[in-house]
Amino acid sequence: MSARILVVDDQAANVRLLEARLQAEYFEVCTATNGADAIAVAKAEQPDLILLDVMMPVMDGYDTCSRIKDDPATRHIPVVMVTALDQREDRIRGLEAGADDFLTKPIDDVSMFARIRSLLRLKEVLDELRYRESSSALAGISGDVQDDIDAPARVVVVSADPRATCRFAAALPSKAEILETHDPAEAIIAARNDADLLIVDLTSPGYDGLRLCARIRSDAATRQLPILAVVRPADVQQAVRALDLGVNDIIQRPVDAGELAARSRTQLRRKRYADQLRSHLDEGMEMAVTDALTGLHNRRYISSRLRQAMDSASNGGAPVSLLLADIDHFKHINDTYGHDAGDRVLRDFSSRLQTGLRALDLAARYGGEEFVVVMPGAGLAEARIAAERLRSSIDGSGFDLSDGTSVPVTVSIGIAQAHRGEALDALLRRADEALYAAKTAGRNQVQAADNAAA
Incomplete structure (x- = not known):
């Protein structure tokens, strides 16, 4: 395991000695001769570990360690204090300053490299977590x-x-x-x-x-x-x-x-x-695949899962069907009762949608007032039954707003079963055509893509 190590000591002979021993084990070494320089080098070079002498003029190792650990840019770097002091008070003071470990002079090579390797393994895990977190939807939250x-x-x-x-x-x-x-x-x-x-x-x-x-x-x-x-x-x-x-x-x-x-x-x-x-x-991962308003999956996630199910069906696996549902006259709800009322209807609709699904079905908000349900293992007949059940549950009772007003809501649904070798866009287009047919025929109904095509 190779890594970059910062050696900090005000004695040039000590720096050279440690540098030679570390380089013999194929570590990269950078150096500093006082606390202020150590802080600057740690921030600029981002070493994987710091070997820090305790007894230094102006700014000793304790103060230097505290400042390194107080800075979000360097606090994740393990610090091993190197000291000739071996009193309990010195060790406790160093640990309370943020030091991860101690090496007592004269340094035993076997112990030193074992401690270095141990701390580097821990840092490697934390670095991977920090990198993934910084790349996620919540980047920077862990400052x-x-x-x-x-x-x-x-x-x-x-x-x-x-x-x-x-x-x-x-x-x-x-x-x-x-x-x-x-x-x-x-x-x-x-x-x-x-x-x-x-x-x-x-x-x-x-x-x-x-x-x-x-x-x-x-x-x-x-x-x-x-x-x-x-x-x-x-x-x-x-x-x-x-x-x-x-x-x-x-x-x-x-x-x-x-x-x-x-x-x-x-x-x-x-x-x-x-x-x-x-x-x-x-x-962050949850946010990347979830619609914030409804708690359902989002368009990116459902498209990925639908593609997987279609690939499986094309390779001899179980069939897969798609429901595309659109709340009727949703703009009228927003215009009449306000956007807060519209959001409440979307949330309640999502809840009713999930209630009527099988355990293996996947629901998502596809955009605006449009929702998608992927039904693995379901043919067109089963998809029609599920769609009709959903339509009936929405039409069966109004949606209550925060002021007690009950708003009547209906939904139009288009369904389609994936054909062998069919592209994702083609399946979505057929389901959308079926949905359009349901809207054109008077809304509050279910239409199948094959019927619409006929």
Whole structure:
């Protein structure tokens, strides 16, 4: 996995050393020698990860990290603080400033590259979500990251040591719903139940914690769940293997409550950001295929699905029929009662339309007061029955406006069954001709394309 890494250190020798070690692993490297330059380079170059020295003059690493994380243009870039300081207060201060991890000098290459690869994998997922969201109908909506560290969260804590689970749970945010368990199977079930964070004690002799992490990562339902693993301080191999398996973060025993709380908040904050992006993406995709007024599918979506059904029918599959419905004298409704009343009629019409459909039928607003229903597996006779049922339901009772006025509404419908090898435009044209015939014959009726042609 290659990536561009920004190295920030005021000591030229340290920069050269890190640069050489990273380039030997085929990473691209850009550099900065102070906090202000680091912020400017991060914004201009958009590196995939930042290795940030803590002890720098004028603007130290904590302040630099805070500014990088406060800027929407750079907050998504993982920051690993590199420091000779190894006190709990320093680690907690860095995590609270937004750092994603720490490396303590002298830096062990194995640990460094394991952490780098882990953070780059996470960033790759977020970058893909950010790209898709920026290309969706709701582009730009995710500019602000939800950052309520005390927001409710579901955390699963698993350890063979009951005293350890109690200590871990006590360090978590006050509003967190915590499930303490000593059984990996129970932890997997809990993780699938909308958990926000899994804390796994890899030092427990009662079960294989790495296997539990692997199970969580291999399950589609829990693949995106953040995992914070507790490891032995001298077991570098275990920590590296955990990170390679997809563990998001590690903390060493003896576990400091403040550091555990800070690392947990970091993971929860990142998950909320990813959840936001996925939610916005889902909304954007929904908007792209949905008519905003009626909630039905839109013209683009229904055309695509109709083409698929026609292709299937042409290749020996089930038949497909099309209903084209148009509300009679809709302009008169708008002119007489107002456009708000017209919108209400469109919404209520859509509701009645959906009520009378089969589960596999697809309805869409095709434009204005015109609606389309695609009926997979239905021949012309079945389509006529469905169309007549719809016409009757519309004519059977008026449409109530907000002031209590009841407006009589009728609908004209044209139907057509797709011929083998027929083009989409040709089918729509035949259905439209049938609809025109229904209008010409006096409205409030159903006409079939074959009959209209005859």
